[in-house]
Amino acid sequence: MDSSTWAKLSEELEAKESGGIWLFPKVGETYIRIVPLKGTENDERPAFWIDTVGAWQGKANKRRILLAIVKETPGRTILDEDKNKVVPLIVAPTVVSQVVKVLAAGFDLFGETTGHALKIARTGEGRGTSYRVDASPHPIALPDNVRYLDMDLNQLDAHYRETNGVDATGQVVGVPAESNSAAQTPAPATAVEPDNSW
Secondary structure: OOHHHHHHHHHHHHHHHOOOOOEOOOOEEEEEEEOOOOOOOOOOOOOOEEEEEEEEOOEEEEEEEEEEEEEEEOOEOOOHHHOOEEEEEEEOHHHHHHHHHHHHOOOOOOOOOOOEEEEEEEEOOHHHOEEEEEEEEEEOOOOOOOEOOOOOHHHHHHHHHHHOOEOOOOOEOOOOOHHHHHHHOOOOOOOOOOOOOO
8 A cells, every 4th residue: 555545544543533423623613514404404493403411521511413514623634525424513502502693693504505604613621611603704505415414313312322321311320432432532632724715
């Protein structure tokens, strides 16, 4: 194998080791395009998020699962074949609240060619973490052939709780599954140049 083959394998392994199906926005700027569940994009209230609970330091931790295509995020390379794939982001409740404020301000976030992208800027760590959500100034079309998840929001919620040792009532009942424990450990931040096309 030549070095480009090893480089591609390195990227694939890095993507697999950084949280499984879940994406946790790191310190810096994450650029996304919200994608509601297929078939709900024209509903009055498209289904693009759900409340969930995870475990952090042995305590229940309220989170929201947000469905999006991720264009760019610190600490994770988005492989070419994944640039049209819907990913469940695990975010603080304030992120979705800010997304709803962007919608209330009149931005279209769901239109295939008319929807705006979002920038989630995260600063701080632990209890000192804060988020800011801004819409792109111009619409950003969805990529061709969007690859939707094979789970609905309720299934994602149940899977996230299960892998975090949390029961359906939100109580921590066990040790998080090994497959998700790495995702709960913050990775060191890396500087990423923002893509100014957003």
